[in-house]
Amino acid sequence: MAELILYTNPQSRGRIARWMLEEVGATYRVEVLDYASTMKDDAYRAINPMGKVPAIVHGGKIVTECAAICAYLAEAFPEAGLAPLPEERADYYRWMFYAAGPVEQATTNQFAQFVASEDQSRMFGYGTYDLVVDVLDTLLSSRPYATGERFTAADVYLGSQIGWTTMFGMLPKRDSFLAYVERVQSREAYQRASAMDDALVAEAEKAAEPA
Incomplete structure (x- = not known):
């Protein structure tokens, strides 16, 4: 099975891609990027030169732009029934x-x-x-x-x-x-995807609290 990676931030349009991944039932790995650092570094810009999230990499192929990601995943996972008749x-x-x-x-x-x-x-x-x-x-x-x-x-x-x-x-x-x-x-x-991203937001907020 081709590896599928989601590059995202829970406070971004990455939530759209996460929702779509949950809809199609895909197995995927998540890379959470930070706006001020990892989203702008050379490693991620090699995936998306815009320095924006989300992006997915599926079997080595890159897809950016939320509408494109939704359309791509619907076709890549036809068993989910989300592509158009x-x-x-x-x-x-x-x-x-x-x-x-x-x-x-x-x-x-x-x-x-x-x-x-x-x-x-x-x-x-x-x-x-x-x-x-x-x-x-x-x-x-x-x-x-x-x-x-x-x-x-x-x-x-x-x-x-x-x-x-x-x-x-x-x-x-x-x-x-x-x-x-x-x-x-x-x-x-949607509920599953939102719960995952909300948990990441809460985790980040907790980590940012003064000791």
């Missing part, structure tokens, strides 16, 4: 990359208090923040999951994005968003 592919890729593109860009710009002018918005892939919010609301008011009635890897990524951004006020707490987050976060794999 033929009739789900269009919605699967559409909403996975909508989350990775327009949602990510719009919410981070909103957090930075950057509001594009009307002329600038024509150049932005997402148009306007309000438009992104309304499109998501329409989607999640019409179906329980990204592709319809079935949970897929697209929901690991989309659910993580919406869970994070509603928690920190980067998206409004619309009923459709909160109901969706509750659905996806009730999954056993």
Whole structure:
């Protein structure tokens, strides 16, 4: 069996990759990196020149970017049933990359208090923040999951994005968003992954306490 390594920090988007690994039931080793040191050293930059987490190495092959990791693991572990069925592919890729593109860009710009002018918005892939919010609301008011009635890897990524951004006020707490987050976060794999990362956070906080 090919070795699978997760490079992460429990206070990062690495939690998305951990959740996806738990969903597919993979056996994996975890390398926890620190923002100020190991994440920026030469050894890790050889894996991800961006000096960011998460990254996975599977059988010697590197995958970075959370949406790519989710899509890759769904295909690498087909027995988990999280890759799209033929009739789900269009919605699967559409909403996975909508989350990775327009949602990510719009919410981070909103957090930075950057509001594009009307002329600038024509150049932005997402148009306007309000438009992104309304499109998501329409989607999640019409179906329980990204592709319809079935949970897929697209929901690991989309659910993580919406869970994070509603928690920190980067998206409004619309009923459709909160109901969706509750659905996806009730999954056993999410609960396991969160418990593991929460334990790492607690361990780090304890180690940082003065003697």
